[in-house]
Amino acid sequence: MTYRLRPISRAEHLAFVAARPSVSHMQVPSWADVKPDWRAESLGWFDEGGQLAGAGLVLLRPLPKLRRYLAYLPEGPVIDWDSADLAQWLRPMLAYLKGRGAxxxxxxxxxxxxxxxxxxxxxxxxxPAARRLRDVTATEQEPRAVGVADRLRHMGWQQSEPGGEDGFTAGQPRYVFEVPLAGRTLEEVRGDFSQQWRRNIKKAEKAGVKVVQGGYEDLRDFHRLYVETAERDRFVPRPLAYFERMWTALTSEHPDRMRLYLAHHEGEVLAAATMLTVGEHVWYSYGASTGRRREVQPNNAIQWRMMCDAHERGAAVYDLRGITDILDEGDHLLGLLRFKAGTGGRAVEYLGEWDFPLNRLLHKALGLYLSRR
Incomplete structure (x- = not known):
């Protein structure tokens, strides 16, 4: 099979995504509007019959003072990764992006x-002997992943480093935590929660914590808690404008692409979280909470409400996004891993991010710049 690649319209891209059970929220056309510092294009792979067989959202980040770009397809492209000949898919993409100045x-x-x-x-x-999750025997292995990695290396792709000191990659997380929902009742899902999780949900209910859906006007409350969370957990917060842009872009494409949840208690918002949906995949995207009144367990309450709503919508999986793979008690992200593991779900390792240097000198220069940041 020979594939022809060309730019496609947002409508073509969105129709392709809608026909699939699961596509990353970073591979929908509206994600381009969330990232205005990048130029973006929707690319389509057409088979010999002229049918759209694959699609990808590519973000192009210009180098200062040069008309050269880093081309980035976060959690994509959406192609047949089981293909024995991945080159038939990826070579046209590399040739096209090289022509665009990547x-x-x-x-x-x-x-x-x-x-x-x-x-x-x-x-x-x-x-105490386990230092990283990647070194622990997995419950399940996916044999096809080894073949995909081998084919990519044979083509000249280079695997990015699996993570820094905090266990996260510089791009998208390689390790995530998810709760399977397909074919399960809510009672079965809740039954797999740890005793602490079930106890905390009951505490929140007894204390009168109310979880409600918010709108654009509630993003300020979310962001206030998010900034407090960033100070507590030692990360750099995104500005309010980012979330306002995300809300406008995603809900314009689909009215239920993004939701905002807020946990109220005695007239105060104690926790808030955003939820994203594409097809049968639901993501807990950003979370925020205050350090006050933590004893009423607003974080467990808000997660349980989001899982219930995801289940009601027919989601196959509730994705809690990135986790650290460092198992050191001194690591400040281990508590987040414990919290997510309390859902009774599963940790998942993806193949990670891969680079193809089209200009080795510029590619190396970018790598040095990022390592010094």
Whole structure:
């Protein structure tokens, strides 16, 4: 099979996404509007019959003072990753992006490598000999991932480093935590929660915590808590304008693409979170909470409400996004891993991000610049 690649319209791209059960929220046309510092194009792969067989949102970041670009396909492209001849898919993309002035291409194949059950994660945390999740025997292996990685290396793709000191990659997270929902009742989902999680949900209900859906006008309350969370958890917060832009872009494409939830208690918003949906995949995207009145457990309450709503919408998976793979008690992100493992879901390792240097000198220069940041 020979594929022809060309730019496609947003309507073509969106129709392609809508016909699939799961596509990353960073591979929908509206994500381009969330990233105004990048130029963006929707690309389509057409088979010999002229049918659209694959699609990808590519973001182009210009180098200062040069008309050269870093091309980035976060958690994409959406192609047949099981193909025995990945070159038929990727060579046309590289040729097209080189012609557009790209000096390097980065992509994130949506290919699962391994999974660890919640129990396996908890045992690993409790084992003083276990230092990183990647070194712990997985509950499930995906044999096809090895073949995909081998084919990419054979083509000249280079795997990005699996993570920094905090266990996260410089781009999108390689390790995530998810709760399977397909074919399960809410009672079964809740039954897999840890005792602490079930107890905390009951505490929140008894204390009168009310979780409601908010709108654009409530983003300020969310952001106020988000800034407080950033100070507490030691990360740099995004500005309010980013979330306002995200809301406008995503809900304009689909009215239910993004939701905002707020946990109220005695007239005060104690926690807030954003939820994104594409097809049967639901993501907990950003979360925020105050340090006050934590005893009423607003974070557990808000997550449970979001899972219930995801289940009601027919979601196959509730994705809690990135986790650290560092199992050191001194790591400040280990508490977040414990919190997510309490849902009884599973840790998932993806193939990670891969680079193809089209201009090795500029690609190396970019790598040095990013390492010094």
């Amino acid at each position: 000096f390097s291409v980065k992509m994130g194949p949506p290919v699962v490598v391994r999974r660890w059950s919640a129990e396996a994660v908890k045992e690993a945390i409790a084992d």
